[in-house]
Amino acid sequence: MNPQTLTRYVPGMNCQGCVKRMREAVQALDADAEVTGTPDEKRLDVTTTLDAETLDRALDDAGYPPGAPETETGGDTADDESATAPSENRADAAEPGAASGRQTRLAIGGMTCASCVKTVQQALERTANVDSATVNFGTHTAEVAGSAEQSVLIRAVQDVGYDAEPIVDMREAESTRADKEAREYKARLKGSLYSLVLAVPLMASMFFFHPEPIGAGRLYWLVIGALTLGVMAFPGRHFFTSAWKSFKHHQANMDTLIAMGTGTAWAYSMVVVLFASWLPEAARGIYFEASSMVIGLILLGNAMELKARGRTSDALKRLLDLQTRTARVIRDGEEQEVESDAVREGDTIRVRPGERLPVDGDVTEGQSHIDESMLTGEPLPVAKAKGDTVSAGTVNGKGGLLYCATRVGNNTRLGQITEQVASAQNSRPPIGDLADKVSSVFVPSVMIIAVLTALAWFNLGVEARVIHMLVAATSVLIIACPCALGLATPISTMIGVGKAAEHGVLVRSGDALQTASKLTALVVDKTGTLTEGKPRVTEAEIFGADEAATLGRIAALERGSEHPLATALLRYCEEEKGVEAATIRDFDSVTGGGVKAQSDAGELLLGNARLLEDAGIDLAAGRDSARTLEEKARTLVYLAVDGKLAALFGVSDPLRDDAKDAIARLKADGLRIIMLTGDNRHTAKAIGDEVGIDDYRAELKPEDKHAEIERLQQEGYIVGMVGDGINDAPALARADVGFAIGQGTDVAIESAGITLMRGSLHGVAAAIEISQATLANIKQNLAGAFGYNALCIPIAAGVFYPLTGTLLSPMIAGAAMSLSSITVVSNANRLRLWKPEQAPSTAANTSDNHANKEQHA
Numbered sequence: 001m002n003p004q005t006l007t008r009y010v011p012g013m014n015c016q017g018c019v020k021r022m023r024e025a026v027q028a029l030d031a032d033a034e035v036t037g038t039p040d041e042k043r044l045d046v047t048t049t050l051d052a053e054t055l056d057r058a059l060d061d062a063g064y065p066p067g068a069p070e071t072e073t074g075g076d077t078a079d080d081e082s083a084t085a086p087s088e089n090r091a092d093a094a095e096p097g098a099a100s101g102r103q104t105r106l107a108i109g110g111m112t113c114a115s116c117v118k119t120v121q122q123a124l125e126r127t128a129n130v131d132s133a134t135v136n137f138g139t140h141t142a143e144v145a146g147s148a149e150q151s152v153l154i155r156a157v158q159d160v161g162y163d164a165e166p167i168v169d170m171r172e173a174e175s176t177r178a179d180k181e182a183r184e185y186k187a188r189l190k191g192s193l194y195s196l197v198l199a200v201p202l203m204a205s206m207f208f209f210h211p212e213p214i215g216a217g218r219l220y221w222l223v224i225g226a227l228t229l230g231v232m233a234f235p236g237r238h239f240f241t242s243a244w245k246s247f248k249h250h251q252a253n254m255d256t257l258i259a260m261g262t263g264t265a266w267a268y269s270m271v272v273v274l275f276a277s278w279l280p281e282a283a284r285g286i287y288f289e290a291s292s293m294v295i296g297l298i299l300l301g302n303a304m305e306l307k308a309r310g311r312t313s314d315a316l317k318r319l320l321d322l323q324t325r326t327a328r329v330i331r332d333g334e335e336q337e338v339e340s341d342a343v344r345e346g347d348t349i350r351v352r353p354g355e356r357l358p359v360d361g362d363v364t365e366g367q368s369h370i371d372e373s374m375l376t377g378e379p380l381p382v383a384k385a386k387g388d389t390v391s392a393g394t395v396n397g398k399g400g401l402l403y404c405a406t407r408v409g410n411n412t413r414l415g416q417i418t419e420q421v422a423s424a425q426n427s428r429p430p431i432g433d434l435a436d437k438v439s440s441v442f443v444p445s446v447m448i449i450a451v452l453t454a455l456a457w458f459n460l461g462v463e464a465r466v467i468h469m470l471v472a473a474t475s476v477l478i479i480a481c482p483c484a485l486g487l488a489t490p491i492s493t494m495i496g497v498g499k500a501a502e503h504g505v506l507v508r509s510g511d512a513l514q515t516a517s518k519l520t521a522l523v524v525d526k527t528g529t530l531t532e533g534k535p536r537v538t539e540a541e542i543f544g545a546d547e548a549a550t551l552g553r554i555a556a557l558e559r560g561s562e563h564p565l566a567t568a569l570l571r572y573c574e575e576e577k578g579v580e581a582a583t584i585r586d587f588d589s590v591t592g593g594g595v596k597a598q599s600d601a602g603e604l605l606l607g608n609a610r611l612l613e614d615a616g617i618d619l620a621a622g623r624d625s626a627r628t629l630e631e632k633a634r635t636l637v638y639l640a641v642d643g644k645l646a647a648l649f650g651v652s653d654p655l656r657d658d659a660k661d662a663i664a665r666l667k668a669d670g671l672r673i674i675m676l677t678g679d680n681r682h683t684a685k686a687i688g689d690e691v692g693i694d695d696y697r698a699e700l701k702p703e704d705k706h707a708e709i710e711r712l713q714q715e716g717y718i719v720g721m722v723g724d725g726i727n728d729a730p731a732l733a734r735a736d737v738g739f740a741i742g743q744g745t746d747v748a749i750e751s752a753g754i755t756l757m758r759g760s761l762h763g764v765a766a767a768i769e770i771s772q773a774t775l776a777n778i779k780q781n782l783a784g785a786f787g788y789n790a791l792c793i794p795i796a797a798g799v800f801y802p803l804t805g806t807l808l809s810p811m812i813a814g815a816a817m818s819l820s821s822i823t824v825v826s827n828a829n830r831l832r833l834w835k836p837e838q839a840p841s842t843a844a845n846t847s848d849n850h851a852n853k854e855q856h857a
Contacts, residue, residue, distance in 0.1 A: 003032075006055055008044040008066040013037055018064060018168060019044070020341040020409065025062035027344065029054065035342070063150075103423070104150060106142045107173060108135065109163030112242060113254035114439030114486025116162065122440075123160045127152060136426045138490040139177070141167065143426045161249040170422060171320040178317075181306050188303035191235030195296030198227055202289040203811070213276040213284065221273040221286060228266055228288040236262065236295040252443040254482050258298060260447070261477035262291040265810060268470050285467040287474075287810065294478055294814030301818020305487075305825050316425065316498060319418045322374055322393035327358035330402070340408075347405045351396045360407035363388045368399025375413065375757060417757070420506050424497040429510035431778055432489030435785070439485050446480040446793070453797040461798075468798070471807045475796035479813035480789060484820040488781035491828040496774030499834055504757040505767040512753030515737045516771035521717035522666060522764065523709060523731070526677035526684065527635075528724040528741060529761065530691055531653040533564050537572035538634065539650035541625050549601075550647050552582035554639060557595050557606045565637060568651055592678055592701030594637075602642025608678065610699060612638050612645070622648040630682030633690075660691045662761035667692070669768055672717065676705045676731070705731040722756075722764055739764050766836050773834050781824045788820045 013019065019037030026033045026046060033048035044066075046055060059066055108120055117137045124133035130146040130153070142164070144153055150166050157164035167173040202224060211217030232240065236258075243259035246252055265287040272284050327340050330348040340358040343349065348364065351357055357370075369381035372394045381397055384390055390403055393414035410419060450473045457469040497507050507513050527533060542550055555573040558566040559581060573579050584597040584604065593614075594607015605612055609619060609626075617640045619626070625648055626636055634650035656662075666673055675696040677684050684698035697708055705721075709731055712719045721735035732738030737753045756763035796808045 003047050003049050005045060005047045006052060008046070008055070008059065009042050010037075010044050010059065010064050011042055011067050012064045013039050013042050013044065021168070022059055022062055022064050023342065024409075025058045026050070026055065029058055031344070104144045104146075104148075104153060105167035105170075105173075105422075105426075106144065106150075106153060106157065106164045107167055107177065108140050108142050108157060109165075110242065110245070111135075111137060111140055111162060113137075113443075113482040114435065115251075115253045115443045115482050117486050118440040119160050119251055119253075120157055120162055123156045124153060127156045134426055134428055136428075136490045136494075137486040138494050139426065141173075141426060143423065159249075161245045161251065170316075170418065171323060174317060174320055185303050185306045188299045188306065192296045192299035192303060194235050195231045195292050195299060198231060199289050199293035199296050199811075203293060206289070213273045213286065218273055218276070221269075221288070224288050225266070225270050225273060228269075228292050231292045231295055232262060232266060235299060239295070239298075252447060254443065256443060257446060257477045257480055258294070260450075261474045261810065261813075262294050264470065264477075265294075265474050266291045285464070285470070287470070290474070290810040293811040297811070297814045298818050301815075301822055304818075305483075305821050316418070316421055319414070319421060319501070322356070322414055323418070324356045324358045324392075328352075343405055343408045345405055345408055347408075349403055349405055351401045351403070353396060353398045353400060355396050357390055357392050357394050357396065357403075359392050359405045359409075360412045361390055361403040361405045363390060363401055363403045365402040366400050368401050369397035371395040371397065375417070417501070417506060420508060420755070421497060421501050424507045424509060424513070425494045427493070427510035427513075428489055429493060429514040429775070429778065431514055431775065431782070432493075432510075435485045435488055435782060438786075439482055442480070442482045442485065442789075446477065446482075449793060449797065450476040457798065468801075468807060471810065472796065472798045474810045475808045475813040476793055478810055479792045479796040479808070479817050481785070481817045481820045483817075484781075484785035484788060484824045487821060487824045487828075488785045489778055491825055492774055492777045492781060492831060495828055495831040496770055496777070499774075499831055500767060500770045503766045503770065503836070504763055505770065506755040506757060507767070507771075508753045508755070512737050513771045514775055515718065516720065516754060516768050517775040518718050519671060519720045519737065519768060521672040521674065521712050521719045523674045523676055523705070523712070523719060523721045523735065524693075524761070525705075525721075525723040526675060526679060526687055527564055527653060528759075529722050530655060530659045530675070530687060532656055533653065533724065533741075533759070535564050535568040535635065535651045535653035537568055537576075537649050538652045539625075539629060540572070541622065541648045543621050543645055543647060545641065545646050548577075548579050549582065550639065550641070551577050551579040553584065553599055553601070553604055553641065554606060554647070555579060555581040556584045556599075557587070557597055557604060564653070565635065565651055569637065569649065572649075592703070599641075603640075605638075605640040607638065608699070609636065609638060609680065612640050615640070615643075617643060617645060619645055621645050627682075630680055631686075633683050633686035635679050635683055655687070655690060656760060658760050658762060662765060663692045665762065665765045666768075669765060671720075671768075674708075674712070676700055676708055703730065706734050709734045720764070720768075722761065739767065762836075769836060770834065773831060777828060777831055780827055784827070785820065785824060788816075792816060 010018075010022070013022070018039065019035065022037065022044060023033075023035035026035050026048060030048045030050050033046060033050070036045045037043070044059075048055060050058070056066055111117060111120065114137065117135045120142060121133055121135040124130055124135070124142060124144055127148050129148040130144055132146070133142060133144045135142045142157075154164045154166070211220055213221045239255045239258045240263070242253065242255035246256055269286045269288050269291075272279060272286055276284055324340055326337050327343050328350045329336055329338050329343060330350060335350060343359050349358065349361060353368070363384055363386050365386065367383070367385045370384050370390055371381045372391065374393055374395075375391055384401065390401070391414065392412040407413070409415060453476050454469045454473040457472050458465055461468045493510055493513065496513060500507050524530060527535070551573040554569055558570040558573075574581075582599060584599045587595065587597040589595050590607065590611055593611035594605065596603065596605045596611075598604070605615055605617070612619060619638065622638070622645055629636055629648075629650040632650070632652075634652055637649040637651060638645065639647040639649075663673055673693050673695065675684065675688055675693045677696070677698055678700050679698060681698040684696050688694060688696045697704070700708070709719050709721060713736070719735050720737045720739060721731050722739040722741070723732050724741035732740060740755045741759050754767050756767070792813075796813055798807050801807060
């Protein structure tokens, strides 16, 4: 069927993220379909071989049912079947993000404190088909795991008095959030200015002009009261609207406290102005300036907090900025520029000198040098030619390249890194649980304390009791700060995770971040962790057999394996010796041992000594050669054919340039270092001696590594594990925190809590040091937030009145409340200045490391 172009009006299309989802749905049925969307016009153009009904059904299933354009109010629309979608099942259309078990992100509006966060989180967690939900006060976002539809999640948030909208495109959402916060910052600053312009002169005038609210003085105070009401109704309006909204939903938040405090002060002052002649002179206190000053100071604090908070997501913004918006694609022999989200796997991409790559792929034509520092941290550009892999977000050098797209959209390496950083920043370390529990009852508790304070002053206080009652209760309401509690953990977590990403460390969750700060032992694998993971065959001995046939059998056994030793043997056989792979059958992999298969010559066994010895094969013929190779720190690989030793290979894997420095740095951090390896004892000892590890276990199977970690945990150690291979996955999962080398296998990375984008063990040290700095910062914030409220609320209630004879002014209470939030955010931002305690000293040791490589080679 020839492709046809169909046009749809899609009411639910709001951004290019929506277009992307629809494109994926259509291309799942027609891989060659061209999908272009114009969100402003709600217009979708699709060039496809699908018929109109199938297209409509695909869009409907994706959660974007087509509809009739809003401009059409009547007439016959049946003439163009492609303009409308089937009407049935509209209410049951699946929402975007409704796939089972997927993560859904929402932007939350209206949150002002930790109590709001708890309310929204509980509303989401109580929603059907939600597995878990986390709400981040720092970014005003929620991340929900489960199969609940987006519309249901949004309705759940709205039902408790807050706003929510889906986040489809993170870059667009981050930009929208930044713009919104910039507008809020200006509005808060302007509102603060208007409030303080009234409050400051009014407060200053009290020292020389404070007329009684009688006669002309009453008119003066009525004008001041009206101006104060204007401050409350305009600059301070959102405090009262938020408080009313919370009240309607039977809740209370920080705005409730502010509204009650300033509203009570204003209402009492107005009563005094209107009915002064009926009140005793001691009860004629007027506090208009307090209401205006409190609102002005709190708005100023909000503005400063927004400004400081805006810097906490810099790391995520930088990652998002690495993603190009367009790509130059060659289709049907024609070069065209399309949006990056429109690139499909298999497309040919042209990259000109100096351009950033839009997707991952394999080079098909051309040569150049690629700057990969933003992903790997390696400062020098990497040469790329036909067959080499390139990554999205990296920058092309002076050459031109054509490459075939292999991973697109969020599946690129950059997309996965960005996703992991965003998820980790939204996660919450367990240390924040106490603040969450307190925040859920904080505001009601403060309101109860304020009532008890008022009753105590009214019944037990000195004259003027009514004035004292009003001042103390108002100060209690205003000085309490749940906002500081809400910011204490997420702000530090966001900055800490972002700082880790800057140093090539990707933290999967807040739990991993906290546990990494408490590690007491670190288990390291040898191959690919201490060594470069790029071994090569340096010695080969064939025992009484045809060399070509033997090597051909080895090539056949090692084909398809991702293990570094297999790669080295295959390269030796095919590239250095030029042999062709033999024919084998019944191939099987022996975990922790090697591989085996059947051939025309009999059973083949290829692996370590234990594999052959378990099969009863005599290794005496190679014992002397093996001893010599072990003394050179070689890894030994044996081949047996039909029950007899046929070949022995010595494989050298050079140490990483900075392995010795990194081990010394980790020891300086107070960690016990243990090396676990499947290699022989002689090689393990030689490597251990060279890098400074005297505690090692050799000739281990994967299950042995797992058991060793269990043993360390039973001894009371908090254990981290560093590995890169499939055989490391069980141990990585068993460890309290797993560190996966970024160049390692996907299985290892998925099993780990922290991924190191750079192969260096300095990344582990950096991860541990960053986590320690972050947790220390969180503890400081929590101590400050709890300490502030525990100290200031009693002071505001008047516990020191017997000693000082004065009560805390509501204006000072408002300033203190604002300052507490600013202090928490400012303290968290100190993490932005964090630097590694010990920088890698690779330059100083270049000559020594080259000597080490030569020794292993």
